[in-house]
Amino acid sequence: MSEYHKVRVSKLILKNEKVKKKKKKDKSKNNDPKINKEESIDKISHGNWAEAKIISEISGPIALEFGNQTYVTAMDNGLFTLGPPHNEGDGPLPEEILTAIAINETRVAFKSGYGKYLGVDKDGTIVGRSDAIGLLEQFEPIFQDNKLAILASTGCFISIRNEDDSLVAMSRTAGSNEIVKVRLHAPENTEEESNVLDEKKGNIKDIEKNYVKMFQKFQDKKMRVIEGKHSLLKKAQKEGKLHESLLDRRAKTKADRYCK
Template identity: 45%
Template sequence: MEYSMVKGGKLSFKGEKKKSKKHKKAKKRKHEEKGEGSHSLQQHLIEEDTKKHGGWWVCQKMEEITGSVCIEIGPQSYISALDSGLFTVGAPRDEGSGPAPEEVLMALRILDTEKVSLKSGFDKYLSTDEHGKVQGRSDAIGVREQWEPIFQDGRMAFLGSNGRFMGVDEEGDIVCKSKVAGPAEFVQVRSNVSREVDPLANVPVEERGGKVYDTEVNYVKKFQSFQDRRLRVNQEDRTDLKRAKRAGTLHEVMLDRREKMKADRYCK
């Protein structure tokens, strides 16, 4: 027999008991349970952090930076707008408190880019001046009013239009001067937008009534031709609709029922 045809693997000796794979399954199960535990712990830490900051949670990706946000640049300390149009670091907030009104910004995604604009409570957009200071004095969005959130290794920094990172200087002023992001430039963008998931988000509007009769009427209204201005709903027994809903064939059965009424523009 050719050597290449010989089946490789661990050698088996006569009389040797085959080891059970039970321990592997138990080990796998234990690993999965450990993973679930880690996820629960992480979720708990996120909830505690959010509670600590008065309901403001940390944005961890570009899509989350929208609407009302604040920029935490130190523990419980946020970038704060001054009436002069400049920005500074606000006083640390007590645990359980969110940012002050002057520390809340409005974030808007710049279309077809990975950048955002930031508007202060004075209704002015943030930009950088020729000296690298961050200011809020613009009435419209231009190139200088665009900021790019950079996420890396669990940290985040804002890159300005001048190719520098937003940070805080020794005097506590918000500037955009550093070519690299360090401790003075690391920030956390927080949002208070509700993250509750709509349980009906993936359910068509026509099927949110719950009852099969309401669902059928909604689809008839959607597809029926109203040349004679009369709503034509199949009045036959709807037991088949209930069965079809459980079986996942509701749309097919409703189409057959509408076809009988000869009023559906998508039926034969």
């Protein structure tokens, strides 16, 4: 796991030699009954929380598992630590559940149960104190050899610090301490999903409108949205800074409970 870039080696083709086309295998479906059985047992032993195998699966309610049956838990001071070990068949506790939000095909953001986004502090400590997704709140899950390590924006992988069991990002290489499992759980209803901003759905005006709905109080039943051109928002969306830009625009409204 210390190196993630693979060198692609191709077969030497001689002159006049016919090249046989290989049929592409559908990797999205696993037809191996043994593997499917193992995954099913693993899911049941973790309270119906399955292990993520690809980046696109990391979305919605998730839990970060370091070791076996131990999950990262959020504290009310914005810090994160490793929770107590769970019994077989038990899923993560509410304070151990995060919300994963896809930023693009390679990066995600995590939101704690306190409604704050996870980011990296100056000393490498992972904190959850941000109201918007900036560069420091973006993480890159990297899969290799059926193992996962999560790269923070600082170029270091997240892990649990042995001294105090706190969540940090301090190592530039991924060893055994940096191996993590992302546990997934399908919500029983879609009410919670409607509160998560999907920046890929609708045009930029609809995105901002949905974002404002998440935070304004609406005492007078009127939603306040900043009027004007949305070109800056479109630019921020391409650069992966949409949430930061939306937060700046929200700060100009008086009805927002976070940006008065």
